[in-house]
Amino acid sequence: MRSxxxxxxxxxxxxxGYELRRAREAAGLTLAQLGSAVFCTGSLIGQIETAARVPQRDFSERLDAALGTDGLFSRLVGLVLRNQLPSWFQPFAELEAKATSISTYQAQVVYGLLQTPRYARAVLDAGLTERLDEQVAARLERQRILTREQPPLVWVVLDEVVLHRPFGGREVMREQLMHLLSFQGSREVRVQVLPLGVGQHPATAGGFTVMRFDDHADITYSENYDSGFMTANSSIAKDCWHRYDHLQAAALSIEDSAELIARVREERYAEKPGPAGSPVA
Known part of the structure; x- marks a missing residue:
């Protein structure tokens, strides 16, 4: 059958897909032969070649090894996955990847750059997201900026409510809170918690993000359920920085925040013994 x-x-x-088919045919491989070489079915190779399926990063790395394409598909997959993000969110993701510092206040969920795969899936699924696998992969792809040679400084203030909202259930939350704790001592990622005891604070309208760049004015970003608002207006950026300073002052210190996260993890999401004494989620 002609593709x-x-x-x-x-x-x-x-x-x-076009480049994959070209490289496969140049190597003289059938769909099944290439599939065997990269540990998948020939059908999956065909679906990706015809743009019916979205490739993942590990698949792309195996392609480069099997076809000797010098990292071509590992480079292309970043563009492919970013394109899977909602169209209104893509401009933010592009700037997020270029920022030298990112300061964000999150009132509902853990910031996307710090989400575990299972937590990200639960959050996206709750938002009735279509093409869930692709959206999760795209969100995880954003996190690669944290492991590059010169990562941005990321400062996150989480409302304590975020720790108590059980996306995905007890096991997923236990894993997510442990992931937050893994950033203790990091020079690039700082996490603070705004405790429930704080009443009035300057971000009652919801979460927002401010980004700084080496060669660009500061950018502020906020969103609702189906759109985002991004601006380089200097007066808005100044106001957001002022609000963020107040949030950080009201939040717990990094050390006290870690203690609270660990306590919530233990008290709210600890494993519960089953009937025979074995732990259950």
Whole structure:
């Protein structure tokens, strides 16, 4: 059966599929043979070649090894996954990847850069997200900026409510809070918690993010359920920084925040013994 022809300029996904078919045919491999080499089915290879499926990063790395393509697909997959993000969110993700510092207040969920895979899936699923696998992969792809040679400084203030809202259940939350604790001592990622006891604070309208760059004015970002608002207006940025300073002053210290996260993890999400004494989630 003749596979449909792709227009490589149509989208990053089409370009990826076009290049994959070209590289496979140049290597003289069938779909099944390449699938065997990268530990998947020939059907999956065909679906990716025709832009019917979105490739993942580990798959792309195996392709480069099998086809000797010098990192081509590992580079392309970043563009493909970013393109899976909602169109209104993509401009923010592009700037987030270029920022030298990111300061964010989150009132509902853990900041996307600090989410575990299972927590991210639960959050996206709760938002009735379509193409859940692709959206989770795209969110995790954003996190690669934390492991690059010069990562941004990321300062996160979480409302304590975030720790108590059990996305995904007890086991997922236990894992997520442990992940937050793993940033203790990090020079690039700082986490503070705004405790429930704080009454009035200057971010009652919801979460927001401020980003700084080496060669660009500061950017502020906020969103609702289906759109985001981003601006380089200097007066808005100044106001956001002022509000953020107040939030940080009202929040617990980094050390006290870690103690609170650990306490919530133990008291709220600890494993419960089953009937035979074995732990259950």
């Amino acid at each position: 449909r022809e792709l227009d490589p300029s149509a989208s990053p996904l089409d370009y990826y």
